[in-house]
Structures are given as C-alpha cells and as structure tokens.
Amino acid sequence: xxxxxxxxxxxxxxxxxxxxxxxxxxxxxxxxxxxxxxxxxxxxxxxxxxxxxxxxxxxxxxxxxxxxxxxxxxxxxxxxxxxxxxxxxxxxxxxxxxxxxxxxxxxxxxxxxxxxxxxxxxxxxxxxxxxxxxxxxxxxxxxxxxxxxxxxxxxxxxxxxxxxxxxxxxxxxxxxxxxxxxxxxxxxxxxxxxxxxxxxxxxxxxxxxxxxxxxxxxxxxxxxxxxxxxxxxxxxxxxxxxxxxxxxxxxxxxxxxxxxxxxxxxxxxxxxxxxxxxxxxxxxxxxxxxxxxxxxxxxxxxxxxxxxxxxxxxxxxxxxxxxxxxxxxxxxxxxxxxxxxxxxxxxxxxxxxxxxxxxxxxxxxxxxxxxxxxxxxxxxxxxxxxxxxxxxxxxxxxxxxxxxxxxxxxxxxxxxxxxxxxxxxxxxxxxxxxxxxxxxxxxxxxxxxxxxxxxxxxxxxxxxxx
Numbered sequence: 302x303x304x305x306x307x308x309x310x311x312x313x314x315x316x317x318x319x320x321x322x323x324x325x326x327x328x329x330x331x332x333x334x335x336x337x338x339x340x341x342x343x344x345x346x347x348x349x350x351x352x353x354x355x356x357x358x359x360x361x362x363x364x365x366x367x368x369x370x371x372x373x374x375x376x377x378x379x380x381x382x383x384x385x386x387x388x389x390x391x392x393x394x395x396x397x398x399x400x401x402x403x404x405x406x407x408x409x410x411x412x413x414x415x416x417x418x419x420x421x422x423x424x425x426x427x428x429x430x431x432x433x434x435x436x437x438x439x440x441x442x443x444x445x446x447x448x449x450x451x452x453x454x455x456x457x458x459x460x461x462x463x464x465x466x467x468x469x470x471x472x473x474x475x476x477x478x479x480x481x482x483x484x485x486x487x488x489x490x491x492x493x494x495x496x497x498x499x500x501x502x503x504x505x506x507x508x509x510x511x512x513x514x515x516x517x518x519x520x521x522x523x524x525x526x527x528x529x530x531x532x533x534x535x536x537x538x539x540x541x542x543x544x545x546x547x548x549x550x551x552x553x554x555x556x557x558x559x560x561x562x563x564x565x566x567x568x569x570x571x572x573x574x575x576x577x578x579x580x581x582x583x584x585x586x587x588x589x590x591x592x593x594x595x596x597x598x599x600x601x602x603x604x605x606x607x608x609x610x611x612x613x614x615x616x617x618x619x620x621x622x623x624x625x626x627x628x629x630x631x632x633x634x635x636x637x638x639x640x641x642x643x644x645x646x647x648x649x650x651x652x653x654x655x656x657x658x659x660x661x662x663x664x665x666x667x668x669x670x671x672x673x674x675x676x677x678x679x680x681x682x683x684x685x686x687x688x689x690x691x692x693x694x695x696x697x698x699x700x701x702x703x704x705x706x707x708x709x710x711x712x713x714x715x716x717x718x719x720x721x722x723x724x725x726x727x728x729x730x731x732x733x734x735x736x737x738x739x740x741x742x743x744x745x746x747x748x749x750x751x752x753x754x755x756x757x758x759x760x761x762x763x764x765x766x767x
Contacts, residue, residue: 329689329722331701333715334533340549341521344540345705345715347528349695355427355529356696359437360706362524363517364417365497366490366638367556374460374497375505375513377414381456382510383421384412388443392452395436402429413698414495417637418710420703424696427530431539434527438543441518445511453510457502464496472577473584473751480586483569483747484642490557491636519550524709526702529695559639564588564745572655574754580627581655582648583662584749589643589740592635593711598684598724599736600643604631605680606672606733607665608645612679618665619647625661626650637711643740655752663748669737677730684725692718 333347365376386392396406402425404410409424423433468474478494485492516522525544527536565588589603590596608615608631619626626647633643645666649658691699701718708717
C-alpha cells in the first residue's frame with residue numbers, strides 16, 4: 302500500500318527472498334534530540350518539514366495505577382480539570398485559542414488517560430508553536446491557582462455522566478472493569494478501572510485534588526515532545542522560556558507492588574444479564590506478560606493470529622465455518638507493569654444461544670497451538686503496518702510524538718520507537734507456541750458471558766367507560 306511521505310528513513314536491508322525465507326523488515330529511523338531542563342522536565346524534539354504543522358505533546362507519568370485506595374478516578378478527573386483554565390487562561394479558552402489558531406478540537410487538541418499515563422496534545426500550524434507551548438506551560442505551572450470547588454463539582458458530574466454514557470448504558474459496557482477485577486487481585490493497582498469509583502469521586506475534596514496535581518503534574522514527572530515543522534534552536538528557546546521557570550515537584554511516591562504470578566491459578570466465570578445488549582457476547586481474558594516484558598511482542602502477535610481480522614483462526618472457525626458469531630476480536634491492552642490482559646471476544650446473532658457461542662469459542666482457544674509460519678507472518682505484517690501507519694501523523698494517538706513520549710515514559714529511552722519493528726521480527730514460531738501453551742490455559746482465564754436481559758412487558762392500564 303502506498304504511504305504518504307513522513308520523516309522516517311526506511312532502509313531496506315534485504316530485497317530478495319530465498320526459498321521459504323522472508324525478506325528482512327526495513328530498518329526504521331525517527332531522528333530526535335533530547336534535553337533535560339534543570340527542573341527535571343525531559344524534552345524531545347523531532348523535525349519533519351514535509352508539512353507546515355507542529356505538534357506539542359505532554360505525557361505525565363501518572364495513570365490510574367498510581368491512585369491510592371479510596372481516591373480512585375483522580376487521574377481521569379484531572380484530564381478534565383486541565384481544560385478548566387489556569388492563571389492566565391480563562392475556562393474554555395485553551396480550546397478556543399487553539400481552534401482560532403487552526404487546531405481542531407478532538408482530532409488535534411485533546412487529552413487521554415490510561416492505567417499507565419495521562420497525555421495532552423495539540424497539533425497546530427507550525428507558526429503557532431509558541432501559543433501551544435505557552436498554554437501547556439501555563440496549566441502545568443498555575444492550574445491549582447484557579448482550582449475551585451465549583452470547577453471540581455462541575456467536572457465531577459461530567460465524569461459521572463461519561464461513565465453513564467460509556468459504561469453503564471452501553472451494550473457490554475462493563476466488560477473491561479469486570480475483567481480487571483477478575484484478573485488482578487483486590488489490592489493490585491490494575492484492579493480498579495481508569496474512570497474510578499463514583500463514591501471516591503464524590504468524596505474528593507479540593508485539597509485532595511490539589512495534592513494530586515502537586516505530586517504528579519510536575520515537570521520532573523513529565524516528558525514534553527515538540528515535533529514537526531520546527532527549528533530546534535528556536536523551539537528550545539521557547540521551551541526554556543515557558544517551562545524552565547516552573548519549579549520541580551516533590552518525588553512521586555513509589556509505585557505499589559505490581560508483580561504477579563504468571564497465571565491466575567483458576568478459572569473464573571460470570572454471567573451478566575445486560576439490558577442494553579442486542580445479542581449474546583462472550584469475552585475470555587488471560588493474564589499475560591506486560592508491555593515492558595521482552596515477550597510483549599509475542600503477546601500482540603498471539604492476539605492477531607487468534608482473533609485479528611478475517612484471516613484469524615477465530616474468524617475462520619466461528620464466523621465463516623460454524624456461523625455462530627457475527628464478529629470476533631483478539632487484542633491486548635498493552636499494560637506496562639506486572640501483567641497485561643489478552644482478550645478474545647465473540648458476538649453472537651440476536652436470539653442465539655450464549656452457551657453455544659461460549660462453547661465454540663473455548664474449543665478454539667483450547668486448540669491455540671501448533672501455529673504455522675504463514676500465520677505468524679500474516680500477524681507480523683499486520684502489526685508492522687499498524688505501527689508504521691500510526692507514524693504517518695506527527696501528533697495524536699500512535700503518532701511520532703506519542704511514540705517518542707511512550708519510549709521515554711516506559712523505557713527511559715525515546716529511541717524505543719526505532720526498535721519496535723525489530724522486536725516483532727525476532728519473534729519465532731517456537732516463541733508463539735510456547736506463550737500460548739503457557740498462558741492460554743483454563744486456570745488462567747476469566748470468562749464473561751453477556752446475555753440480553755429479558756424484556757419486561759410495559760404495564761398498561763385501561764379504563765372502562767360507563
């Protein structure tokens with residue numbers, strides 16, 4: 302497939318094939334420079350003059366795994382609070398100023414929260430770079446100066462409504478948090494959902510929220526990436542002007558113990574009667590090595606081979622041949638520490654038997670072994686395409702700025718982006734079979750069966766006319 306130009310050097314090391322040998326993957330190179338300011342802020346610069354666009358991205362090393370018992374949901378709450386104004390930027394003006402400068406809300410300007418990090422990004426015309434840097438520095442340095450009870454109450458209700466829309470009132474909407482609860486012990490940082498407890502959010506005080514910000518939203522707990530159509534010395538001068546005066550924050554508390562046994566040690570199964578579900582659905586999740594583990598690429602490839610697209614084993618068996626499912630999927634979350642979740646999902650036909658769907662899915666998962674080289678190569682090609690395709694963008698999720706920040710936050714190495722393809726290439730058939738044999742076992746899985754709840758007939762009253 303033809304890809305548009307990006308500032309990535311793809312050096313094809315081997316162009317031919319011999320027999321059953323596969324050509325080597327291209328070497329990928331995203332150039333960058335890095336500096337660390339005296340206040341501890343790590344800054345990464347990446348130049349791409351192909352389009353007159355620049356991206357500013359901040360990753361804070363804080364996600365739901367850093368939250369304390371009784372204070373869950375704070376990381377996600379702060380994603381919302383960060384758009385509610387700071388000392389020199391009125392409530393709502395962060396969006397307005399960037400949109401007026403050519404950015405697009407949502408696509409180019411946004412923030413996201415995960416278990417492992419929180420990020421904020423802007424992609425704007427490159428002549429507006431200074432505006433984006435000033436806006437990010439102002440809320441990093443002064444947000445708590447304008448934090449009020451009214452703002453907290455407002456955003457707390459926004460988050461609660463977000464939960465209602467995305468979890469409580471969505472078909473199968475609770476499956477992620479139920480899976481976390483089954484695969485991770487009660488005291489593990491991944492046991493609770495990113496959106497957090499509504500009780501904890503209701504009990505949060507302005508002091509609680511201010512302390513959370515002071516601890517985690519500090520320059521020494523963040524990485525700033527400036528990428529795109531930039532002049533590095535000029536960008537450095539802007540960064541130092543706006544971010545260097547922000548004082549270093551306190552050292553963040555040590556992360557709670559993340560290590561876990563390789564497997565759960567038992568099978569767990571729950572059945573959920575879902576008022577919103579139009580058809581039965583089954584989720585089977587396994588505890589697997591995390592993103593920081595050397596086996597992380599094997600986890601992704603295993604998900605692809607079993608459930609990634611129309612060439613996967615699950616699609617062929619459940620959708621094409623047996624016709625008991627309308628769609629299937631296989632994927633992992635990429636959780637960074639301790640363990641990750643590898644999930645296989647199948648949705649049945651309306652009115653079909655959930656038990657039959659579950660049995661068919663479990664039979665195929667039980668046979669997850671003896672993979673073939675063509676299966677591995679298809680999965681590898683899919684992962685490589687998805688990764689390189691994401692790098693077509695400067696900012697945004699999976700873009701170059703995002704991958705550079707990810708490398709620093711998780712591996713203390715922005716150059717990690719240039720190693721990913723090689724890591725996928727090194728996975729062998731023996732690696733794939735070994736991981737499936739070790740982890741795709743009945744004593745290491747959580748099964749969630751969603752069944753459409755019986756419809757309650759509406760009660761009607763009738764009156765008789767005399």
